[in-house]
Amino acid sequence: MTEQTTTADQAATTAEQQHFDHLISEDSRVEPRDWMPEAYRKSLTRQVSQHAHSEIIGMQPEANWITRAPSLKRKAVLMAKVQDEAGHGLYLYSAAETLGTPRSVLNEQLLSGKAKYSSIFNYPARTWADMGAIGWLVDGAAICNQVPLCRASYGPYGRAMVRICKEESFHQRQGWEILYELSHGTEAQKKMAQDAVNRFYGPALQMFGPPDADSPNSQQSMEWNIKRFSNDELRQRFVDMIVPQAEALGLTLPDPDLKWNEERGHYDYGELDWNEFMSVIKGSGPCNVQRMKRRREAHANxxxxxxxxxxxxxxxxxxxxxxxxxxxxxxxxxxxxxxxxxxxx
Known part of the structure; x- marks a missing residue:
């Protein structure tokens, strides 16, 4: 390669980088045919594929309750929700493929354990009330996290999120309705609803990721306009949202440190168990082995x-x-x- 060719290539790369930087600074969309830094492509592939994996694995705890739903109506609604989750996974795999990685490779990364998915799905769904807690807390946290992603700088991802968020709002409402009926039912039903909230509250707050100081990817994603808010900002929004909702349900959020801070204009909440969070991510959660075993079996079958x-x-x-x-x-x-x-x- 001649020195002249090298200089020309460097000039072309500089111009492409400047165009990319302009798109980001103008809050415009980066499309699949646009030049993008390799780090941007790699970060997006990781995030979008992890999101897709989470949708697919997330079908398992709820699918287990389809045959045990308390009524035909509940069964039909739960089936529709699980079907939606499968569709979300397909939207996201399609978006990830536009970044240059084939779906077969993404799937193999999940099956081999190389790729991660949301840690929340490594907890068991023990009772019907868990379907309510998953809908209200888990899908509610997903909505808080994903609505800003509708404006993600990468076009295919942002457009996929628009449709996904519309369907997630139905999922959150379904969970709320289940918990409302249980919390206004018999004493046994109230106890079951409270137990479900007690178990899913902490893991739901952990869905936003580790604290900002310990998050290696969050700041860069915000600079690229992939994310719009930090992990802690999103977590605070979620807490502020669910406190009055819990009061309407007549349920108690299991946090003795939860209280309104007049000076901040937000609710203060207690420290989460981040040691447990990291343990689950590393494969030591209650259902990690079971979830992947079923995923591999489904793939083989x-x-x-x-x-x-x-x-x-x-x-x-x-x-x-x-x-x-x-x-x-x-x-x-x-x-x-x-x-x-x-x-x-």
């Missing part, structure tokens, strides 16, 4: 579907190619006949 779909796609491609060749041959024949008629005339 679905091999015949993928093979059949691939065979069908290949056959369709062959038939389309053959049809195109036949049409081309017919056009050639007709053109030849036309030339012969002109010569004869």
């Amino acid at each position: 679905g091999a015949w579907v993928r093979e059949a779909a691939q065979a069908y796609a290949e056959r369709q491609a062959r038939e389309a190619a053959a049809s195109s060749e036949d049409a081309q041959d017919q056009t050639t024949v007709m053109a030849g006949r036309g030339s012969a008629e002109l010569i004869g005339a």
